[in-house]
Amino acid sequence: MAKKTTIVLVDDHAVVRAGVRRLLEQEPLFEVIGEAESGEKAYQILAELKPDVMVMDLSMPGMGGLESIRRILMRYEKAKILVLSMHEDLSFANQALKVGAKGYLTKNTLADDLVKSIETVTQGDVFLSDEIAKKMAMQSISGNLDPVHELSAREFEIFRLLAEGLDIEAIASTLNISSKTVSNYQTMIKQKLDINTPIELIRYAIKVGVIKN
Template identity: 60%
Template sequence: MLVDDHAVVRAGVRRLLEQDERFSVVAEAETGERAYQIFGEHLPDITVLDLSMPGIGGMETIKRMIARYPTAKILVLSMHENAAFASQALKAGAKGYLAKSGLAEELSNAIQWVMTGQTYLGSEISHKIALQMHNTQGDPMQSLSAREFEIFRMLVDGVDLSSIATTLNISLKTVANYQTTIKQKLGINSPVEMVRLAIRCGLIES
């Protein structure tokens, strides 16, 4: 199953996959919500999923799918070439992470790897994670859970608490509690500090 909000990307990935007779695309979805709805109808061997989509987004989709279908194999295909995104996606339950820039060379290899139950990291991403592990300061994002990371990104994007609550289908009080926990874990107090930290961690452009 292919999950991406851009039809052009889905078509490109489908074309790439269908050149290989071992693969066939059984379903497509343009949002995480839709993917979650139709997963049970198709029970794909593997789901190739984008992180940046409208609605609940990729990270939350991974969490929900794995909670309902624990054996689901999910490979993230993302424009984010950042170690924090890859780490959080794996934490949420994905079995692989590939940057869209490495798509053509690595996709079939990544799918086969994940299908055998192993974890796959694209060459660029694994290099960045290795560098990060040697960085004495470490990555503050590693202290956050996958849900906290997703809420942190929404807050940085200027999404208000009630909209976050609606999108993630949780109460406003729960979102406020998450916000407090995130600030405590990251040692920040204001929205400005939050944005500065996101820039420093490479999550947004300065």
């Protein structure tokens, strides 16, 4: 009998986890062995459960998906993480791959691509939803790389949190780093994106799809 692929689901919405679990349980060779509602919890249970694949959302309270992936892979470099996100914007997909995610699946293609994406990632290959793959190809052809793609994963996460209205102290607490470090990152982000005020930062974040209007 073939070995089952073990999976842990990470999403702050229980209804999303339940829906994904239902889809996966229709596949005899998939087994969901755990769930987590935050990146912090995912980091904890990965060591205990050692799943073949971790399916993770990016937009979660706390340190968020990107930072969670970065920390997990720093400690468990062979972990296979598939991002399942509502974001169809290249900025999120690029950042997820930059920190080491093995795939990027959008929630609107979940039913069609979930099985294929997990099989692809399990085999060690990279999976991208068709729409994301097309956008990446178009960007590569046009050569028009938005400055937001030049941000490091840590800079991007702080950019996202600033755009969502968190102050420096709250971001420092969320990411478990000092306020001075956050302030330094904020300065670098503004320089890289050529923005000066909080309003400009929010407008830019809306333009590139990091937050919704």
